[in-house]
Amino acid sequence: MIHVRNVFKRLFGAPWRPYLWTMQPHRLLCPRPEGLFCPPGGFFIDPVRPVDRALVTHGHSDHARAGHRAVLATAETLDIMALRYGEDFAATTEAAALGRTVRVNDVAVTFYPAGHVLGSAQILVEWNGLRIVASGDYKRQRDPTCALFEPVPCDVFITEATFALPVFRHPDASREIGRLLKSVRQFPERAHLAGAYALGKAQRVIRLLRDAGYSEPIFIHGALSKLCDYYASRGIDLGRLEPATVESGGKNGFAGGIVVGPPSAFADRWARRFADPVACFASGWMRIRQRARQRGVELPLIISDHADWDELTATIRDTGASEVWVTHGREEALVRWCELAGISAKPLHLVGYEDEGD
Amino acid sequence: MKAFAELLDRLVLTPSRNGKLKLLADYFAATPDPDRGLALAAITGDLDIPSVKPAMLRTLVTERMDPVLFAYSYDYVGDLAETVSLVWSSAADESAQKEIRLADAVGALQRAGRADGPAILAGLLDRLAIPERFAIIKLVTGGLRIGVSARLAKQALADFGEVEVAEIEELWHGLKPPYTELFRWLSGEGEKPQRAAAAPFRPVMLSNPVGDGDLEKLDPADYVAEWKWDGIRVQAVSEKGVRRLYSRTGDDISGAFPDIIEAMDFEATLDGELLVGNPPGHTGTFSDLQQRLNRKSVSAKTLSRYPAFIRCYDILQERGEDRRSLPFAQRRQRLERFVATLDPGRFDLSPIVPFLGWEALEDLRKDPPHPIIEGVMLKRRDSAYVPGRPKGPWFKWKRDPHTVDAVLMYAQRGHGKRSSFYSDFTFGVWSGAEGALQLVPVGKAYFGFTDAELRQLDKYVRDNTIERFGPVRSVRADPEHGLVLEIAFEGLARSQRHRSGVAMRFPRISRLRWDKPVAEADRLETLQALLDR
Numbered sequence A: 001m002i003h004v005r006n007v008f009k010r011l012f013g014a015p016w017r018p019y020l021w022t023m024q025p026h027r028l029l030c031p032r033p034e035g036l037f038c039p040p041g042g043f044f045i046d047p048v049r050p051v052d053r054a055l056v057t058h059g060h061s062d063h064a065r066a067g068h069r070a071v072l073a074t075a076e077t078l079d080i081m082a083l084r085y086g087e088d089f090a091a092t093t094e095a096a097a098l099g100r101t102v103r104v105n106d107v108a109v110t111f112y113p114a115g116h117v118l119g120s121a122q123i124l125v126e127w128n129g130l131r132i133v134a135s136g137d138y139k140r141q142r143d144p145t146c147a148l149f150e151p152v153p154c155d156v157f158i159t160e161a162t163f164a165l166p167v168f169r170h171p172d173a174s175r176e177i178g179r180l181l182k183s184v185r186q187f188p189e190r191a192h193l194a195g196a197y198a199l200g201k202a203q204r205v206i207r208l209l210r211d212a213g214y215s216e217p218i219f220i221h222g223a224l225s226k227l228c229d230y231y232a233s234r235g236i237d238l239g240r241l242e243p244a245t246v247e248s249g250g251k252n253g254f255a256g257g258i259v260v261g262p263p264s265a266f267a268d269r270w271a272r273r274f275a276d277p278v279a280c281f282a283s284g285w286m287r288i289r290q291r292a293r294q295r296g297v298e299l300p301l302i303i304s305d306h307a308d309w310d311e312l313t314a315t316i317r318d319t320g321a322s323e324v325w326v327t328h329g330r331e332e333a334l335v336r337w338c339e340l341a342g343i344s345a346k347p348l349h350l351v352g353y354e355d356e357g358d
Numbered sequence B: 001m002k003a004f005a006e007l008l009d010r011l012v013l014t015p016s017r018n019g020k021l022k023l024l025a026d027y028f029a030a031t032p033d034p035d036r037g038l039a040l041a042a043i044t045g046d047l048d049i050p051s052v053k054p055a056m057l058r059t060l061v062t063e064r065m066d067p068v069l070f071a072y073s074y075d076y077v078g079d080l081a082e083t084v085s086l087v088w089s090s091a092a093d094e095s096a097q098k099e100i101r102l103a104d105a106v107g108a109l110q111r112a113g114r115a116d117g118p119a120i121l122a123g124l125l126d127r128l129a130i131p132e133r134f135a136i137i138k139l140v141t142g143g144l145r146i147g148v149s150a151r152l153a154k155q156a157l158a159d160f161g162e163v164e165v166a167e168i169e170e171l172w173h174g175l176k177p178p179y180t181e182l183f184r185w186l187s188g189e190g191e192k193p194q195r196a197a198a199a200p201f202r203p204v205m206l207s208n209p210v211g212d213g214d215l216e217k218l219d220p221a222d223y224v225a226e227w228k229w230d231g232i233r234v235q236a237v238s239e240k241g242v243r244r245l246y247s248r249t250g251d252d253i254s255g256a257f258p259d260i261i262e263a264m265d266f267e268a269t270l271d272g273e274l275l276v277g278n279p280p281g282h283t284g285t286f287s288d289l290q291q292r293l294n295r296k297s298v299s300a301k302t303l304s305r306y307p308a309f310i311r312c313y314d315i316l317q318e319r320g321e322d323r324r325s326l327p328f329a330q331r332r333q334r335l336e337r338f339v340a341t342l343d344p345g346r347f348d349l350s351p352i353v354p355f356l357g358w359e360a361l362e363d364l365r366k367d368p369p370h371p372i373i374e375g376v377m378l379k380r381r382d383s384a385y386v387p388g389r390p391k392g393p394w395f396k397w398k399r400d401p402h403t404v405d406a407v408l409m410y411a412q413r414g415h416g417k418r419s420s421f422y423s424d425f426t427f428g429v430w431s432g433a434e435g436a437l438q439l440v441p442v443g444k445a446y447f448g449f450t451d452a453e454l455r456q457l458d459k460y461v462r463d464n465t466i467e468r469f470g471p472v473r474s475v476r477a478d479p480e481h482g483l484v485l486e487i488a489f490e491g492l493a494r495s496q497r498h499r500s501g502v503a504m505r506f507p508r509i510s511r512l513r514w515d516k517p518v519a520e521a522d523r524l525e526t527l528q529a530l531l532d533r
């Protein structure tokens, strides 16, 4: 699909501003305390408080909350919300198929894959010829547990900014898995404890281990089991998983094994059952040595489900957007980059999205 | 270069000594010459590379990127080398291009002149990925702080080659980077290198502490006793006109002790305790000795105020003859004759302490004649001088340590097996007037307690946390509420770096005083009094 805007940009080297000014994009989407609101569609995107009608990009708890009346999201996101909050997390739900446009009042809405976690989507809203993409959280690196991000041409691109600093450059995740496996071979008398968030990261780490040829059983913390089962039911083979109970560890406390659990569990009693553990943490934050040091991480694994600096800037260019709205994270650096690139940009100042766990 | 960068990153974050040794030995085994030798030199601080000033690094990077974005980045990361390694744009991050070897990178930097240095560095950074960029920048800015001592590196070499660390130490001073001969020998591909250095270090013989029931099994008549002087153990070597003073771990400390070096007009290797003062009448305190330690050079004023001398324990080599295999009693006779010929202001003899039985010796140990004596040494009359810490021939029997009642202030999570427990404890003593009491931290201890006590301490910390920052918890400690720890320690020294003005040597938790009211813990003045004694 060739867009007039892109052609214009290519010909004249400048975004088509007069066009956008007349479009007044804030009339299509604007920040409200509940979240991003669409007046002509009468819905919110990823609202942080209960609302009448919510469109949800993905299942992470700061984006997907319980208690809305009607929820439109991908089938996987709805399933994940049901797993986390119970079947009655909303009065009514509707599954959005990727790439298929549905009308919500006066607005056309299409979900596109975001590459963040299973079921994650960007949401394109179209109204009077104006196209805005709310991308939720996204990444561009290949991930065997979810569909690859698809750049969607638009006038306004709403981007996350979790890792929006030029220092965040994620290496290839398989390289990091290689480092973990090397350490397992080097220290067979120790247990390797890999901290990974329960939705998305944990399953990705496990799947990448399998892709790297690791076929031993992987031990998991109880908090991961429902979501791992769900991923497996969606055709993502995670191999043999066993609960990391005291009994399954045997006398030598999981020596030589790999244990995956949520990072929060590592600080509590649960972690004491492991033999001289090597604390690993799979996160984009591990790029910064001081972050690893502060958390007492011995083997940082730089594996992120969010776009790094290069992915963020490449994606903004790929969408051809002439305006960028930046939300949750380090807005200032990305706004500065857009300024230098001649793209108008502003921070959205949405509240309720934490400095995201990754 | 990749393997070296990965090694550095892992060493920094690996807390346990065994873990570090394993990482180093595996690296030596997997890496070819001369890269592994250069890596070793980088780690031990023996790699000679022209340095690059931080200001120049900053210039290089801001020529390539927006200064505002760089400022945001530096502000977030906080470390210049790390920031530059991350923000530097290079094709190497994505493409799997040809690996640059450490030797090539080091060679390029060593050949660089003042004028083309920056361009050569930039060219290297362009061809390296992030971890290797970090390693190179750390090398050229001289800030490779990875928690590996030269001693640990030598132990890793010994592990790698399956030889005794003493063998490495004996060779060490004659070797130069990239240590190709050494690695060839350790990997079984070549002969053991000949000791090339003049006046080499000879690995030191160490003692074991007297344990419960040890003495009952021993016959006092087999042993000679000496005072254990609280200075620093040294080895003075003078051979064929080359004079060197070594620390107990083989570091050359000659530069800080020109007064000793000047007096070494002999052909021998002496083992002794470095002290300050004017023997035999006056021996200075450990605080006095500290004025002479950790310096590269020393002023004339310091030399005259704190003159150094060696109180001799042993003789290892005499006019080219190795004496280490002789029994102690015979070495001692030779030592006595030898020291009698030396400058008495710089060398004296560690006196033999006559005793009749263990009880009599214990009385002496408890009440030594000089404050800088920290106990007695027991040496078997027939013992040869062997490197390391063999069990049996030599014992140290320390005088009971000092104790103080302090208050638990902070706790930090431990490492390795103890990583899920709060096991590193910072404690303080009271200062200030009644009614306005304040705790001043005076030290940190992470051993001395039993496993059961560790669990109690851990629970206490978790139940009484008032603040958390990273792995550290601040524990409630005020005159009404807190936990008193009895801290045993070996000595005290004045310290500019500590707010309390004192630094403890070897503090450890000797008892948990659950019974003691927290307001009755000791005051800072108690410690200061010990300092002035």
Ligand SMILES: [Zn+2]
Residues within 6 Å of the ligand: A058, A060, A063, A116, A137
């Ligand atoms: Zn998310």
Ligand SMILES: [Zn+2]
Residues within 6 Å of the ligand: A060, A062, A063, A136, A137, A160, A328, A353, A356
């Ligand atoms: Zn988010």
